[in-house]
Amino acid sequence: MRYWVGFVLLIFTISGFGQQSVNKEKTNPETSHSPKTATLLSTFIPGAGQIYNRKYWKVPLIYGGGATFIYFIGVNNGYYKKYTRLYEQKLDGTIDELYVNISEESLRRERENWRRNRDLNYIGLGVLYFLQIIDANVDAHLFEYDISDDLTFRYQPDYVGGMFDDYSSKSMGGMGVRLTLNF
Numbered sequence: 001m002r003y004w005v006g007f008v009l010l011i012f013t014i015s016g017f018g019q020q021s022v023n024k025e026k027t028n029p030e031t032s033h034s035p036k037t038a039t040l041l042s043t044f045i046p047g048a049g050q051i052y053n054r055k056y057w058k059v060p061l062i063y064g065g066g067a068t069f070i071y072f073i074g075v076n077n078g079y080y081k082k083y084t085r086l087y088e089q090k091l092d093g094t095i096d097e098l099y100v101n102i103s104e105e106s107l108r109r110e111r112e113n114w115r116r117n118r119d120l121n122y123i124g125l126g127v128l129y130f131l132q133i134i135d136a137n138v139d140a141h142l143f144e145y146d147i148s149d150d151l152t153f154r155y156q157p158d159y160v161g162g163m164f165d166d167y168s169s170k171s172m173g174g175m176g177v178r179l180t181l182n183f
Helices: 002-013 035-044 048-052 058-092 104-141
Strands: 152-164 171-182
Touching: 035 048, 035 104, 048 058, 048 104, 058 104
Parallel strands: none
Antiparallel strands: 152 171
């Protein structure tokens, strides 16, 4: 039993500190960096939240990705319309001589392939839109986060006192080790 008490006391003497809070005085709370503002800006104007967070380099990536998705939506939609028209002409029997030897099933599969690609690009554009909103929100939350090169791990002896043993009225204290990890 005595060993268990010693083990428990040793566990309680180990203290780990992940992040020490920095007490910053904010004189005007309206000038602080707001995740809500960044999220709303990014919702209404894609990339505006990144500008608010001063992450200007992300804006061309957002608009470049959006332009790429829109371009491929147009290309895939053009081919989808072409193969829809050819499929309908094949069913009517009024198809051009160039496409006479292509079966109805091949034209239908091609049409569905281009429709699927177009729809996947719409989904990709939506995912990009929501990711840039989430990115603006997370960046705003981490805007005032202190990124320093001080990554330390310290250990030092520590004394724990003031604990009472159940078997006697004597004060029970002990030595332990304090572990501190600074990020």
